[in-house]
Amino acid sequence: GENVEQHPSTLSVQEGDSAVIKCTYSDSASNYFPWYKQELGKRPQLIIDIRSNVGEKKDQRIAVTLNKTAKHFSLHITETQPEDSAVYFCAASASQGGSEKLVFGKGTKLTVNP
C-alpha cells in the first residue's frame, strides 16, 4: 500500500522568510496530493491540492510542486506570518473516479517567530 514520508517534523522560521515542507510517496499510481493545515485544537483544513497531471500550483503565498518521476511533492510558503504557525500534513491517494482513501504524512509543526 501507499506510504507517505514527510520532512521535517518541525520547522522554525522568522517572519517574512520562506518555509518548505517535503513529502515522498511510494505508490506510482497515486495521482492526488492535498495539503492540510491544522491549528491547535482544530480540525485539519485543506489549503491546497495538486493532481499528477500538473507540476505546480499556486494560491497567493502558498504553492505546491510535484515531481512524479522522483515521487515527491513539496509545500512552499512565502512571506511567512505568525498565523501560518500550525501543523501541516501532506497526503496522497490513488483516485479511480471516486473519493479514494488518503494516506497522510506524520505532519510538520511550523513555527513562525515574529
Place this chain on the structure above:
Amino acid sequence: DAGITQSPRHKVTETGTPVTLRCHQTENHRYMYWYRQDPGHGLRLIHYSYGVKDTDKGEVSDGYSVSRSKTEDFLLTLESATSSQTSVYFCAIGIIRTDTQYFGPGTRLTVL
C-alpha cells in the same frame, strides 16, 4: 465546514465499556471516513463508507466497527474500549468530483 458535525465532542470512559461516536453530514455526500489522530502518527484511516450499508476497513480497523444505515450518519463503535484507543477521532466527507476530503470538528476520547 461542509456541514459536518460530530458527537460527542469529548468523552471519558472506562476500559471495557462500549463507545459509539457519531458523524452527521447535511449535504448528502456518498463517501465518509473515520480517522484517528495520535501524536507522531498523523491521521490514520480506521474505516470508510462509500454508500449506505457499504463500508470497508482502513489501516487501523482492529477493535472498531462502523455502520451507515442513512446517508447522513456514519457511526464508529468501539465494542470494548481500551486505553490504546485514547485518541482524537475525526470524521471526514469525500467530494467525488474533486477527490477532496473535509473534516469534522473531532471527538476527543479518553479511555481510563
